[in-house]
Amino acid sequence: MKAVVVPRPGVLTVEEREVPRLEQEDGVLVRVRAGGICGSDLHIYHGTSPVATYPRVIGHEFVGEVVEIGRKVTRVKRGDRVVVEPIMYCGQCYPCRTGRPNVCERLEVLGVHRDGGFQEYVVVPERNLHPFSGDLSWEEAALIEPFTIAAQVADRGMVQEGDRVLILGAGPIGLCILAYLSLIGALCGVADIIPERLERARELGAAFVVNTKASSLEDEVLHHFPDGANVVIDAVGLPETFERAVRLVSRAGRVVVLGFHTTPSAIPQALVTLRELTIVGSRLQAHKFPRVVELFEKKQLHSRKLISHVFPLLEVHRAFALLEHYPEATCKVVLTM
Numbered sequence: 001m002k003a004v005v006v007p008r009p010g011v012l013t014v015e016e017r018e019v020p021r022l023e024q025e026d027g028v029l030v031r032v033r034a035g036g037i038c039g040s041d042l043h044i045y046h047g048t049s050p051v052a053t054y055p056r057v058i059g060h061e062f063v064g065e066v067v068e069i070g071r072k073v074t075r076v077k078r079g080d081r082v083v084v085e086p087i088m089y090c091g092q093c094y095p096c097r098t099g100r101p102n103v104c105e106r107l108e109v110l111g112v113h114r115d116g117g118f119q120e121y122v123v124v125p126e127r128n129l130h131p132f133s134g135d136l137s138w139e140e141a142a143l144i145e146p147f148t149i150a151a152q153v154a155d156r157g158m159v160q161e162g163d164r165v166l167i168l169g170a171g172p173i174g175l176c177i178l179a180y181l182s183l184i185g186a187l188c189g190v191a192d193i194i195p196e197r198l199e200r201a202r203e204l205g206a207a208f209v210v211n212t213k214a215s216s217l218e219d220e221v222l223h224h225f226p227d228g229a230n231v232v233i234d235a236v237g238l239p240e241t242f243e244r245a246v247r248l249v250s251r252a253g254r255v256v257v258l259g260f261h262t263t264p265s266a267i268p269q270a271l272v273t274l275r276e277l278t279i280v281g282s283r284l285q286a287h288k289f290p291r292v293v294e295l296f297e298k299k300q301l302h303s304r305k306l307i308s309h310v311f312p313l314l315e316v317h318r319a320f321a322l323l324e325h326y327p328e329a330t331c332k333v334v335l336t337m
């Protein structure tokens with residue numbers, strides 16, 4: 001079978017590998033059918049991921065078909081169409097015991113710490129599989145995982161119907177967050193510096209969009225949300241976007257950060273205390289797959305306007321080049337196997 005491997009930073013190859021064997025009783029052999037390329041795959045390729053190890057088969061946003069099951073598997077059967085939940089956790093540590101396996105002390109993510117989904121077959125434990133019904137295309141279903149990230153953000157930011165939300169960054173994750181929060185009934189403004197991305201945000205239902213190269217974000221936010229944004233989501237992840245998020249949020253507001261930047265941001269205590277802000281991180285997702293699968297099955301969430309390109313696995317180099325050189329022309333790029 002073919003596998004997309006990053007043997008070391010800066011190198012991306014398609015290798016011929018053995019189809020993995022089912023060895024565990026709770027294991028399931030999945031024929032991968034589609035996988036979305038994520039910003040973090042690009043980071044692993046460039047050696048800028050703070051967590052990845054090498055060599056690595058990348059890809060963590062993937063779906064496929066069950067072809068073989070271990071002796072003790074009961075939740076899925078041959079022929080089921082499944083989305084893979086890419087986190088592996090211990091179930092024993094404090095985060096796991098308190099319902100937050102996404103920050104398990106022994107967390108491993110498929111495609112990051114363990115081989116992932118950009119290969120034709122994978123073996124995963126059955127608890128990592130979530131079946132979905134038949135009429136979603138493979139490409140569409142590849143967007144389920146990024147929407148679980150959005151569901152986690154909604155949860156961490158305690159977003160309610162009617163909340164005024166500002167989303168910094170209109171890349172694929174920012175747009176998934178926009179679509180998810182709009183479904184909850186939040187009113188969302190979106191900021192970015194790429195007009196094409198802002199146009200997508202508008203089409204996906206943003207109440208307003210701001211090109212921060214052309215106009216003042218502060219003025220625009222106050223114009224549309226006179227009390228400030230109740231929730232600000234930093235889907236850009238720079239030291240200065242974090243600072244901006246804390247400045248722009250309303251009293252009793254929430255700031256959600258998703259970035260992995262290690263440079264400190266300057267956040268004065270007074271700003272946090274006087275307005276009693278809640279500042280939280282949001283990483284991966286915890287128990288969000290069932291809900292997101294259901295929303296996809298009911299067509300309340302969908303991948304329309306989010307998938308810009310689909311390539312066969314063997315054209316992974318073209319797909320990566322497109323993502324890196326044409327951010328204005330791309331959104332989610334999906335590989336098919």
Ligand SMILES: [Zn+2]
Pocket residue numbers: 038039040060061146
């Ligand atoms: Zn991702």
Ligand SMILES: [Zn+2]
Pocket residue numbers: 089090091092093094095096097101104105106107
């Ligand atoms: Zn754990």
